[in-house]
Amino acid sequence: MTGTTQQARRSDATRTAILAAARERFAADGYERATIRAIAKDAAIDPSMVMRYYGNKEGLFAAAIDLDLRLPDPAEITVDDMGRTLVRHFLDLWEENEVLTALLRVGVTNAAGAERMQDIFKRQTLPLALRVCPDPAEAPVRAALCASQVLGLALTRYVLRFGPAVGLGRDETVEWLAPTLQRYLTAERP
Amino acid sequence: MTGTTQQARRSDATRTAILAAARERFAADGYERATIRAIAKDAAIDPSMVMRYYGNKEGLFAAAIDLDLRLPDPAEITVDDMGRTLVRHFLDLWEENEVLTALLRVGVTNAAGAERMQDIFKRQTLPLALRVCPDPAEAPVRAALCASQVLGLALTRYVLRFGPAVGLGRDETVEWLAPTLQRYLTAERP
DNA sequence: TAGATTTGCCAACAGACGTTGACCAACAAG
DNA sequence: CTTGTTGGTCAACGTCTGTTGGCAAATCTA
Structure with missing residues (x-):
């Protein structure tokens, strides 16, 4: 179905839940105090899932702040x-x-x-x-x-x-x- | 000798060394990553001395930022x-x-x-x-x-x-x- | 239906952290 | 010299951290 772009994965809901929780925690606590365990708990999944989907904590952070700024022309x-x-x-x-x-x-x-x-x-x-x-x-x-x-x-x-x-x-x-x-x-x- | 004010302690050199190292570390690394162990190492003493003189990490931080701002009149x-x-x-x-x-x-x-x-x-x-x-x-x-x-x-x-x-x-x-x-x-x- | 892949949980590792208490050396007071 | 106080080290504790690998269930593929 999604031929040209990315294959829709069954775990996309989890992935976005992790990202949302990560953004919240990073914004509220900063990098060090935003623990992977806390983020995982917010997303209601196991901490090991974070590692599987984002590699490590830095990867998670990079994904969490990968925003699109709509620059004015x-x-x-x-x-x-x-x-x-x-x-x-x-x-x-x-x-x-x-x-x-x-x-x-x-x-x-x-x-x-x-x-x-x-x-x-x-x-x-x-x-x-x-x-x-x-x-x-x-x-x-x-x-x-x-x-x-x-x-x-x-x-x-x-x-x-x-x-x-x-x-x-x-x-x-x-x-x-x-x-x-x-x-x-x-x-x-x- | 120092009757009215504070008794001069033999450990004053250590105390100020700890404070100097703490300020440097807090300024460079922030609160979480400025570990007591690292500060103690910079001051060339044992981490337990930090605890004895400043109680805990928060006490150390409070002492380290107790600066005197010379407000203009x-x-x-x-x-x-x-x-x-x-x-x-x-x-x-x-x-x-x-x-x-x-x-x-x-x-x-x-x-x-x-x-x-x-x-x-x-x-x-x-x-x-x-x-x-x-x-x-x-x-x-x-x-x-x-x-x-x-x-x-x-x-x-x-x-x-x-x-x-x-x-x-x-x-x-x-x-x-x-x-x-x-x-x-x-x-x-x- | 049989096999392969994905999704998820669980338990555990190794390292670093703040913090504690026992212990020793130097000094001060009697 | 003896005694109490202070300055300092050492080893360890319990806890939390990021991270890993194994295993069960769900799902997809054939």
Whole structure:
């Protein structure tokens, strides 16, 4: 039936249950404290199944964070709306599932996670920076500044859970952060 | 000799060696992967000494991050220089030792660490926000926004080690971030 | 129906972890 | 010198970790 793509396996339900439980645990506990035993218990299967389907803990993590970021097309954004669009996009990405939270938690204590995070943010922000910033050579720095503000908000809001940052509404957040990113991207170098 | 204060113990050298090793390990590895055994080995003593002097791992961590933040006096800062002063102060604090890096790494996977971090940033930024922001009721939000940018920079620079964020010079960083904090503190609510 | 493959559980391994208590050497006080 | 206190090592404990291999049942293939 599924000729060209992948053969549908009978264990697909288990596999996705494991992945869902893994994402939840990684997001809540970080890499070390998210034990395979706990994940397996959440998925209501035996720990050894995790090993069979994902090889080892690193493989499970890699599969759990293999997300598809729907990058906005740089060509379709008005230059003046760049900051606003970016903040909106990131907030959506962050709140639609726990993958990015998991990645942030793990990236802080795990080298592979840090690299993946770096890759994601490079791919997200660099093209946009290249499109709008005055000097292309400055694009990496400007993109990194944007990443620092976005990641900082995610950190205080979704991980450390600072009261005021959690209470901030979505639109409020956009209004506060958008001008910052806009300046990092387009302003003359200070 | 030391009558009023603390009696000087013969083991003080060992105690500080343990603390130094602990800070290094916590900053480099996070809470879980910084094992007592590894810390003891770095300090060239037996793991059981750590237990005797600091009770348990949590006690050791608490002692390791018991830092003194030299808060700038709000009354002595020009309102217009508030952003610049804050960024400078945080950069200094972050680069003079590894305590804050350790705290950030641990705060992400450890509830006690997160609380301590929250406490530090409340105490650092709230008084300044209260002094300069238009409406005192908005001070917590404005302080949290400042915290998000500062922590975001620390995250990308000292923990995730994004290339461009690491390469950014101190003065450059100040010039980029200061206007952001200034706006978060003093601008009209967007 | 007979055999092969997949899915799952169970029990166990080896290593690392935090933590404990017994024990020895150096020192201080009488 | 004797006695109590402090600084330190050693060996071990119970527990938890990732990981492995064997075995039973369910399912697919012929």
